[in-house]
Amino acid sequence: MFYQNNDFLLYACSEVTSEYAKELRVLASKIMEVLSLELGLEGGRLEKEAGGMEELLLQMKINYYPICPQPELALGVEAHTDVSSLTFLLHNMVPGLQLFYEGKWVTAKCVPDSILMHIGDTIEILSNGKYKSILHRGLVNKEKVRISWAVFCEPPKEKIILKPLPELVTEKEPARFPPRTFAQHIHHKLFRKDEEEKKDDPKK
Numbered sequence: 001m002f003y004q005n006n007d008f009l010l011y012a013c014s015e016v017t018s019e020y021a022k023e024l025r026v027l028a029s030k031i032m033e034v035l036s037l038e039l040g041l042e043g044g045r046l047e048k049e050a051g052g053m054e055e056l057l058l059q060m061k062i063n064y065y066p067i068c069p070q071p072e073l074a075l076g077v078e079a080h081t082d083v084s085s086l087t088f089l090l091h092n093m094v095p096g097l098q099l100f101y102e103g104k105w106v107t108a109k110c111v112p113d114s115i116l117m118h119i120g121d122t123i124e125i126l127s128n129g130k131y132k133s134i135l136h137r138g139l140v141n142k143e144k145v146r147i148s149w150a151v152f153c154e155p156p157k158e159k160i161i162l163k164p165l166p167e168l169v170t171e172k173e174p175a176r177f178p179p180r181t182f183a184q185h186i187h188h189k190l191f192r193k194d195e196e197e198k199k200d201d202p203k204k
Contacts (some may be wrong), residue, residue, distance in 0.1 A: 021058050021151070023092040026154045028086055029053070031117065041167060049165065050085045051127050051155040053073035059084075059152045065096060068140035076146070077138035083186055084120035084152035091116075094146040100135040107139075121185065122155055125177045181187060 032050070033043040038103065050056055065076040076096060089097070097116065098106040108116060118134040140146065153164065163179040 002187055004134065010034070010036035015061070021060075024058060024088055024151055024153075025056075027115075028056070031086060031102065032123075034118075035123065035127075035131065039130060039165075039168065041165070045165070046085075049160070050122055050153075051160060055156045055159060056085070057156065058130075059063045059154055061150045061152070063138065063146075063148045063150065065138060065140045065144055065148075067142065069142055071140045071142045073136060074140055076140045077134055079137040081124075081133040081135050082118070082120035082121065082152060083182070083189060085122040086153045087120055087152075088151045089116040089117050089118075089148055091148040092146065094141055094144045096139040096141060096146045098137050098139060098150070100137075107135070120152070122162060122182070122190070125162045125185070126165055128168040128173060129176045155182045157181065157186075193195045 029044075029047055032047040036043050036046045039046075047053070047056065063077065066176065068074050079100065091097070093110045093112070095107055095110055097107045099108060099118075100106075106197070118136065119131050121133045122132040123131050138146075138148070156179050161179045162177075162182060162185060164175045164177055169175045
């Protein structure tokens, strides 16, 4: 009986997750259309450059932040930007997401029946920095467990070269990012510190 119930739970979760992904995919297209138009581009341009309807991938990550007696001494997730085009976030209404805004950390409000969305590195690169990838971090709570469900809209790892769109590169505003595949961008981001140290010290 346990296995039957467990199988049903897995099936139900799979169905709900699949339907949620379909709805998010539509929402992602609409948001990238608006972002494209704001840059003076055709509506589907950013989505096309990030992989289009067929290649743009959705990756879900579930974060569990246990109760921490001394939250001031710990971080749930250290400060970072996401490599994705867009990131969508649901949570269990326990505060903890902080965004770095105007030189200080600001805690995101918990609004019922809402989805948090922020821009990632991919859109920042394609827009040549006109849109900024959001620096954020996750805090722990001393009274409640915090859970978040993040969905990352990511381009294919090798098929597309990410670089500033030509329409957004001028003599006054040259390209701020070198051409890289998505996989190369991830590698650069993970090992950037090591690469910079090697440049400073060729012996390394």
